[in-house]
Amino acid sequence: xxxxxxxxxxxxxxxxxxxxxxxxxxxxxxxxxxxxxxxxxxxxxxxxxxxxxxxxxxxxxxxxxxxxxxxxxxxxxxxxxxxxxxxxxxxxxxxxxxxxxxxxxxxxxxxxxxxxxxxxxxxxxxxxxxxxxxxxxxxxxxxxxxxxxxxxxxxxxxxxxxxxxxxxxxxxxxxxxxxxxxxxxxxxxxxxxxxxxxxxxxxxxxxxxxxxxxxxxxxxxxxxxxxxxxxxxxxxxxxxxxxxxxxxxxxxxx
Ligand SMILES: Nc1ncnc2c1ncn2[C@@H]1O[C@H](COP(=O)(O)OP(=O)(O)OP(=O)(O)O)[C@@H](O)[C@H]1O
Numbered sequence: 001x002x003x004x005x006x007x008x009x010x011x012x013x014x015x016x017x018x019x020x021x022x023x024x025x026x027x028x029x030x031x032x033x034x035x036x037x038x039x040x041x042x043x044x045x046x047x048x049x050x051x052x053x054x055x056x057x058x059x060x061x062x063x064x065x066x067x068x069x070x071x072x073x074x075x076x077x078x079x080x081x082x083x084x085x086x087x088x089x090x091x092x093x094x095x096x097x098x099x100x101x102x103x104x105x106x107x108x109x110x111x112x113x114x115x116x117x118x119x120x121x122x123x124x125x126x127x128x129x130x131x132x133x134x135x136x137x138x139x140x141x142x143x144x145x146x147x148x149x150x151x152x153x154x155x156x157x158x159x160x161x162x163x164x165x166x167x168x169x170x171x172x173x174x175x176x177x178x179x180x181x182x183x184x185x186x187x188x189x190x191x192x193x194x195x196x197x198x199x200x201x202x203x204x205x206x207x208x209x210x211x212x213x214x215x216x217x218x219x220x221x222x223x224x225x226x227x228x229x230x231x232x233x234x235x236x237x238x239x240x241x242x243x244x245x246x247x248x249x250x251x252x253x254x
Contacts, residue, residue, distance in 0.1 A: 005030040005170060005200050006051070011060035013046050013224075020046040022224045023060070028170070028217075033192065033201045035211045038221035044204045047221070048172055051202070052084045053077045065169055081169030085159045085176060093148035097139050097158060100147050101130045104165035129165070136194065137161040138187055153184025157191060170200040177207050189214060212236065 004027040013021040021043050028034045036044045049055040051062060053074035061070045067080045074084075092100050105126050122130070134140040137157040142150065147158055156176055163171050173192065177185045185207065193214045195201050205211050211218060212232045219229045220241055228238055235241055 002029065004028055005065055006202070007063045008047075008051060009061050009063075011047065011050055011062070012058045013043075013050050013055065014058045020224055021050065024221075024224070024226055026051075026219060026226070028200060028202055030169070030200050031196060031198075032216035033196050033203060033214050034217045034219065035203045035205055035215040036219045036221060037205065037208075037211055038227070041223075042221040043224040044221055045174060046224075048084070048174055048202075048204060052082060052172055054084075078166055078168070081167075082172070083163040083166050083168030083170070084172040085163045085174065091147040091155060091158060091162070094146065096144050096146055097150070098130065098134070098143040100158060101133055101161055101165060104162040105129060108166045129167075133161045133164050136164065137191060151184065153180050153187060156180070156184070156188065160188075160191060160195075164195075168199060170202060171195065172202045174204045175206060176203070177205065177210065185210070 006026070006028040008024060008026040011021050011024040011026075012019070024043070024047055026047070036047060038044055046055070050057050050060075053069070053072060053076070057070055061068060063069070064077070064080055064082055069077050069080060069082070072080075092103060095103070102122065105122065131140075134143055137160060139150075139154060139158060139161070142154065147155060150158065160171070160173070160176065176192065177188050180188065189210050192201055192203065192210075196214075203211070203215070212235075215232055217229065218232055218235045220227045220235060220238075228235065228241055230238070
């Protein structure tokens with residue numbers, strides 16, 4: 001197997017005396033969709049937090065694209081190509097879809113970032129990048145609408161677009177379909193699947209239909225550890241996963 005884009009070794013995270021992650025190993029191959037699933041409290045979000053630098057590691061190492069990022073800040077990890085989808089609350093509600101993306105793109109350029117509120121003139125390649133993101137996230141038609149006027153599903157796609165502005169090599173999506181209706185879920189699923197052409201997706205998702213349909217690899221977590229990892233077919237038929245763990249939750253599939 002080729003060198004992974006992301007390799008986490010023996011990741012331990014303690015919150016005081018509580019051991020949230022007890023030695024997690026994770027290898028994510030480039031240009032794949034790698035999902036992390038497991039019951040509530042298994043440690044999925046904590047794992048994401050440690051990978052993206054939102055919380056510091058207690059022990060272990062994380063190498064991304066050849067860089068040891070174990071002790072780097074979240075911002076430094078963005079600079080080497082790790083992006084995390086923002087929460088809805090980080091959209092600028094009084095700005096349009098286009099202006100939100102414009103600010104996200106300016107924010108990735110040190111000199112322009114200092115003038116974040118001035119919406120300065122963009123270089124042609126930056127304008128092209130906005131158009132490409134608008135197409136990808138399916139919001140070209142509503143580019144002039146205020147982000148606060150978008151549906152929940154559209155706002156979540158815009159969050160993904162904001163993360164794409166940094167031209168990441170990998171994007172971390174934590175429950176991107178939560179709270180969505182069926183149409184929005186389908187749009188998000190198509191968007192995530194399409195991202196795989198250009199970058200690597202690391203996904204936490206409770207909707208098993210989506211996970212089974214679009215993942216290349218699935219890591220199943222339980223009580224702060226990796227229980228099993230494999231392709232969707234293998235995970236679906238894994239007895240440990242089925243009976244001891246997910247029970248009837250696995251219903252989707254290609
Ligand atoms: N800041 C914190 N302080 C103390 N304990 C925490 C903290 N954050 C998470 N935990 C605990 O760590 C464990 C793992 O939580 P985490 O949110 O990572 O699980 P999860 O698999 O993402 O769950 P869910 O599917 O419900 O989002 C839980 O028992 C949680 O209560």
